[in-house]
Amino acid sequence: MLKTTTSLLFRAVQRRCCRPSLLRTFHCNSPLNPRLIPNTPRSFPNLVVHRKYATLGSTGTPQPPETKPTPRENIYTLPNALTVSRIVACPVLGWSILQNDFTLATTLLVYAGLTDLADGYLARRFNMQTVLGTILDPAADKTLMTTLTVTLAMQGLLPVPLAVVILGRDVLLSFSAFYIRYTSLPEPKTFSRYWDFSIPSAEVRPTAISKVNTALQLGLMGVTTISPLVPYAMGVPLQGFQWIVATTTIWSGLSYIFSKDAVRIVSERRQQKPPST
Structure with missing residues (x-):
């Protein structure tokens, strides 16, 4: 009975942390660690933030966003x-x-x-x-x-x-x-x-x-x-x-x-x- 209840609780937490609304922004490449608190960077070691969000590496620190390249032209004509x-x-x-x-x-x-x-x-x-x-x-x-x-x-x-x-x-x-x-x-x-x-x-x-x-x-x-x-x-x-x-x-x-x-x-x-x- 205790084992069944723990399994159901784990599946509920997993569904809540990986529902489609969160997957629009986050991509999780590793299974959920039940020992860690959900929705924190430590729970998602391979977290990648797309578009306007900065990238989070394995340490959880935000990386600087990519800068827009300066347009140039060939002037040697x-x-x-x-x-x-x-x-x-x-x-x-x-x-x-x-x-x-x-x-x-x-x-x-x-x-x-x-x-x-x-x-x-x-x-x-x-x-x-x-x-x-x-x-x-x-x-x-x-x-x-x-x-x-x-x-x-x-x-x-x-x-x-x-x-x-x-x-x-x-x-x-x-x-x-x-x-x-x-x-x-x-x-x-x-x-x-x-x-x-x-x-x-x-x-x-x-x-x-x-x-x-x-x-x-x-x-x-x-x-x-x-x-x-x-x-x-x-x-x-x-x-x-x-x-x-x-x-x-x-x-x-x-x-x-x-x-x-x-x-x-x-x-x-x-x-x-x-x-x-």
Whole structure:
């Protein structure tokens, strides 16, 4: 009689400790030890907590949860290399203008234009777009524009007020880019991670007027660079071109302030992406 009662009591305790509601969270790989108190870590030496619960080992101590890996991308692509080559060529371009070597300056300007077209085509054709590329491409354009603006103004080929407008807009946009990079960088925000561009944080999307303004600025700088090589005067046409560029420069700077799609946070874009079925 005593043996039967003990057996029934043991089965009742076993059913209570291993009912389906508990098995949703806990997985027991060892038989219940009746000498130990149920529902304690000592009673389940191989206890595993799933999903949001920390793992309990044989000692019953919680293990740290797995950290979410930081998303990274391959930044060593041919389009990015072409973009970097445009940036590297800018100091040589500026030096050639200051040395009145406008033949070399025109050659480098043509190279910059061809590589600008090539890197965009390759990125789209072979699916090599990167978040870094969306930052490097406008940065290369701004580096080229800054080099041409400063050196041509120093040579007296570009009005100083127009140079101030162009450079002032670019400086303000550069400070904004540094601030957006810091605020959109995933935690932890360290100095090394800030300059690790394989960690995408935000992508820049130029506005429509900004694309038009960039084309007009490059056109003005190109015409101004080759003007010393042209045998006839271009003063009046260049002056009208300069007023147009001044207007589009101010307009494009304001468009970045009031546009909602100019800067997009990468994490927010991935959260909005519908889950795959």
